[in-house]
Amino acid sequence: MKTLVLQRCQAALPGWRGLGIDDFDFDDPKGFSSFTMGVRCRRADATPAAALYRHLDGKDNALLDFDDERRVYLALADAGVAAACHAYARTHRIEAFYDGRTLTRHDLADPTILRQIGGQLRRLHAVAPAALPPEPFFDRLFARWSPLARATLVDARAGFPEHEQALCEALMPILSPDTLDRVRSLMPDEPLGFCHNDTYHGNTFLLSSGEVRLLDFEFSCLGHRAFDFANLFAETVMRHKLPDYPHFDVVAPEYDEADIGALIDGYLDPAAFVDEAARAAESARLVAQTLAMIPLSDFMYAMAALPLAVEPIQKIRFIPYAHRRFLRFLAVT
Helix, strand or coil, X not given: CHHHHHHHHHHHCHHHCCCCHHHEXXXXXXXXXXXXXXXXXXXXXXCCCEEEEEECCCCCCCCCCHHHHHHHHHHHHHCCCXXXXXXXXXXXXXXXXXXXXXXXXXXXXXXXXXXXXXHHHHHHXXXXXXXXXXXXXXXXXXXXXXXXXXXXXXXXXHHXXXXXXXXXXXXXXXXXXXXXXXXXXXXXXXXXXEECCCCCHHHEEEECCCCEEECCCCXXXXXXXXXXXXXXXXXXXXXXXXXXXXXXXXXXXXXXXHHHHHHHHHHCCHHHCCCHHHHHHHHHHHHHHHHHHCHHHHHHHHHHHHXXXXXXXXXXXXXXXXXXXXXXXXXXX
């Protein structure tokens, strides 16, 4: 895999041509349906010093067709929201390398970071990629992920432990039209806009310079901006990599309305309002919408987890994870 990654990087980066594999360091791959790998050149005179390789081949949970996904990413890169793109093929994408780290749940307690994330979301929401599919995010998610979920819950059920087979049966309503109606009932009554749709803290990056950037735009399409605020906090309630089955736990939320308010404070440009009272009213409206849409993250992650249960790539039992998430969604809808 390293050889393949280097070959593709060298095809896109003339400054790396003629160098051997021993001239580079490769990060461990990260990701679920696709993976990323940082590649760093050991040669001090190499340009660029590093790149990010994203493997796209074999991804089966895409919400956008390849041409739409490519158009979205390049529009975001042109706007300076996404990292600059060195190459984009059906099998892979090579991006400019960000020096820093992804955020942790603890970072979301920092109002300064939250305001920066809000500012980046404002920039993203202002981008208007051409020819976006007209369906909103959750309608596309339900249509494209339901067959993957059904394959797990029905076709692969016999391969799970007996108690997880019972959970598969309990999860079958996730595929029903009634569940989609529940999802739609949480949508605000306002026009759709271009959104990220997967903003949890692991898709947000803190540069070494202290600036915040957004990552992973594969789900970016038409949606509701309040979900971009809500989903940022989605994984803060999860504790992963626990030693005992099912290797995760769900805890009480650590965020509150003040945290959501700090995020939205960074999002709302004061210059766009006639006075501070108007800005405060809009902030209160968006906070209320955000709180109402938080359960949608539980539905989204329950659906996303089901295909992963067939070939787990982490020490976590994805059927119990999906079941717990779905129960949380049902409890408030």
